[in-house]
Amino acid sequence: MEVSMRRAIMFLLCAAATHTPAQISLPSVEPKSSVADGTVADQPSLRREGYIGDKACESCHEEKVRSFHSTAHFLTSRMPNQGSILGKFTPDGNLLKTSNPDLFFRMDAKGSDFFQTAVEGIPPYTTSRTEKFGLVIGSGNKGQTYLYWKGDELLQLPVSYWTEVGWVNSPGYRDGVANFERPIIPRCLECHATYSEALPPPPNRYRPAGVVVGITCEKCHGPGESHVQHYRSKSAASANSAILNPAHFSRGRQMDLCAWCHAGHGTALQPWFSYEPGEQLDKYIDLPHPDPDAPIDVHGSQLELLRKSHCFESSAMTCITCHDVHAPQHNLAEFSQRCLGCHSVRSCGVFPKRGQEIASNCIDCHMPLQETNLIVFDLNGKKVRPRVRNHWIKVYSFPAEQK
Ligand code: HEC
Ligand code: HEC
Ligand code: HEC
Ligand code: HEC
Ligand code: HEC
Ligand code: HEC
Numbered sequence: 001m002e003v004s005m006r007r008a009i010m011f012l013l014c015a016a017a018t019h020t021p022a023q024i025s026l027p028s029v030e031p032k033s034s035v036a037d038g039t040v041a042d043q044p045s046l047r048r049e050g051y052i053g054d055k056a057c058e059s060c061h062e063e064k065v066r067s068f069h070s071t072a073h074f075l076t077s078r079m080p081n082q083g084s085i086l087g088k089f090t091p092d093g094n095l096l097k098t099s100n101p102d103l104f105f106r107m108d109a110k111g112s113d114f115f116q117t118a119v120e121g122i123p124p125y126t127t128s129r130t131e132k133f134g135l136v137i138g139s140g141n142k143g144q145t146y147l148y149w150k151g152d153e154l155l156q157l158p159v160s161y162w163t164e165v166g167w168v169n170s171p172g173y174r175d176g177v178a179n180f181e182r183p184i185i186p187r188c189l190e191c192h193a194t195y196s197e198a199l200p201p202p203p204n205r206y207r208p209a210g211v212v213v214g215i216t217c218e219k220c221h222g223p224g225e226s227h228v229q230h231y232r233s234k235s236a237a238s239a240n241s242a243i244l245n246p247a248h249f250s251r252g253r254q255m256d257l258c259a260w261c262h263a264g265h266g267t268a269l270q271p272w273f274s275y276e277p278g279e280q281l282d283k284y285i286d287l288p289h290p291d292p293d294a295p296i297d298v299h300g301s302q303l304e305l306l307r308k309s310h311c312f313e314s315s316a317m318t319c320i321t322c323h324d325v326h327a328p329q330h331n332l333a334e335f336s337q338r339c340l341g342c343h344s345v346r347s348c349g350v351f352p353k354r355g356q357e358i359a360s361n362c363i364d365c366h367m368p369l370q371e372t373n374l375i376v377f378d379l380n381g382k383k384v385r386p387r388v389r390n391h392w393i394k395v396y397s398f399p400a401e402q403k
């Protein structure tokens with residue numbers, strides 16, 4: 001297998017790529033009404049036994065649904081449209097030049113469709129290849145990559161979008177080469193979408209209408225149908241809410257829920273998409289077992305890094321000690337309050353010198369932002385690496401603001 005091809009499969013987090021196809025035989029499509037924001041509401045929904053979609057939660061959990069729908073989890077995959085694709089289609093910003101003077105990419109919007117075209121050669125002797133945006137992956141917090149359909153095969157487009165930069169070569173792609181051949185394996189969608197219905201091999205075949213975009217409520221709470229029936233019926237007396245609440249899971253199962261997508265790629269032991277929250281993850285996915293002494297990249301490894309922390313070892317901490325996944329959270333002073341749930345400001349060695357001011361930002365000193373080596377863009381010959389929060393909570397010997 002060609003190197004670029006292998007890299008494709010390993011794109012991003014992937015320690016050990018697997019080719020296990022997810023063969024889950026399933027349901028029928030039920031078209032829904034359309035509002036065009038690219039999120040789950042405007043695509044035909046896939047009916048899985050007991051799954052009813054986020055709309056069904058609104059009437060009783062309105063505030064949670066509203067705030068959740070502005071989180072990176074919900075926005076992490078969308079149908080392509082003006083709102084969901086962050087790159088520019090206007091003439092002042094729709095070209096990506098490459099280090100190869102004979103190759104550039106052009107992004108075009110035509111009606112409600114969006115296209116990437118690779119143009120090669122010197123005019124008038126140019127050839128071109130055009131593919132249509134089929135799916136948008138990434139909230140755009142850091143960036144997005146785009147997928148296209150070749151029949152029922154899903155592949156990656158050569159041009160991505162990086163929020164600090166604009167259009168860029170897709171991560172790991174060689175600058176100056178037009179590569180349309182990277183297949184998208186199910187694990188990518190397992191982490192970035194609610195569901196996809198895989199077809200028989202090759203492993204990048206899916207039923208196009210069977211991809212449920214965005215991470216939705218039921219991804220973490222399991223099927224909601226009985227729960228809704230329960231609370232709609234007048235006699236909702238029973239103590240059983242008929243839905244999963246991870247707050248009631250054991251510490252191990254709580255960690256498993258987040259580890260499903262935040263602890264590396266892993267190898268499938270069961271078909272992808274068969275894990276359900278509350279179950280033991282290692283029966284479904286063999287996650288990477290990093291050598292305890294080997295350096296761990298900050299991207300996608302929050303679990304392994306947190307596990308190395310004394311905070312984690314010496315308390316009952318889980319991811320939800322600090323994170324409420326139902327709303328966007330970026331306020332470092334609020335996060336610092338979580339630290340102060342267990343520590344006093346005075347326990348910090350720099351308190352005598354700095355005093356109370358440190359109370360508003362424990363984070364930049366003890367969980368610094370660091371560059372990842374797993375997402376690398378080739379930009380005009382320069383390597384660009386985004387920065388990710390290191391979840392190994394400890395004393396770092398360098399200043400807070402890293403370069
Ligand atoms: C008909 C009203 C209604 C609908 C619709 C509804 N819920 Fe609930 N839900 C409730 C009530 C009432 C409770 C209990 C009080 C509370 O925690 O707010 C509850 C509690 C929960 C809990 C906590 C359960 C526990 O055991 O602690 C979760 C999780 C939950 N709902 C998720 C959902 C999801 C996801 C949906 C959409 C699929 C949904 N709900 C739709 C009324 C509803
Ligand atoms: C990424 C996983 C995840 C997603 C997606 C998710 N939740 Fe939760 N939910 C949790 C966890 C973890 C808890 C327990 C800790 C907590 O309360 O934050 C929880 C708790 C709850 C509770 C009970 C506690 C409370 O605050 O009342 C309700 C109700 C709930 N979720 C509703 C929803 C609804 C509605 C959606 C979709 C709009 C949703 N959740 C999406 C992980 C998730
Ligand atoms: C189904 C996979 C999946 C599960 C389960 C999951 N996450 Fe995520 N999470 C993601 C993906 C994918 C992103 C990146 C989304 C993006 O920016 O496109 C993300 C992003 C995040 C972020 C960054 C949000 C931001 O605004 O920058 C936090 C924090 C987070 N997850 C915490 C959790 C916690 C805590 C849990 C467990 C309760 C959890 N996640 C469970 C897939 C998942
Ligand atoms: C094991 C789960 C997992 C797999 C597999 C995975 N990702 Fe991610 N991805 C994440 C998480 C978690 C984040 C955000 C947190 C971080 O940076 O550590 C993320 C971040 C991203 C982002 C940046 C989003 C933003 O705006 O910050 C893009 C784009 C992305 N992934 C695309 C992909 C594509 C395309 C694939 C498949 C070829 C893929 N990922 C495979 C879990 C996964
Ligand atoms: C659930 C409780 C809890 C939370 C929340 C918590 N810690 Fe800790 N932390 C501990 C315990 C317990 C230890 C080990 C005993 C000690 O040193 O006090 C520890 C140790 C530490 C250490 C020493 C690390 C080392 O390598 O020896 C630092 C620094 C620290 N915590 C900072 C933080 C910061 C910053 C936050 C917030 C981002 C935080 N902690 C959140 C419980 C917690
Ligand atoms: C002690 C508190 C704490 C715990 C525990 C914790 N986090 Fe975080 N996490 C943070 C802080 C602080 C940030 C930075 C938020 C920001 O800068 O916007 C963060 C950011 C993130 C991000 C975004 C990373 C990035 O740089 O884009 C992800 C993903 C995430 N956490 C996932 C997790 C997961 C999964 C767990 C459990 C394995 C976890 N966190 C446990 C405090 C915590």
Ligand code: HEC
Binds near residue numbers: 339340361395
């Ligand atoms: C300006 C950077 C900075 C800030 C802000 C900061 N710390 Fe520290 N912290 C340090 C350094 C450096 C040490 C080691 C000091 C020493 O060894 O004398 C330390 C030590 C600690 C320790 C003790 C570690 C040990 O040796 O056991 C704890 C606990 C801790 N910090 C918690 C916190 C908490 C909680 C906050 C927020 C309220 C915070 N720190 C804010 C830099 C910082």
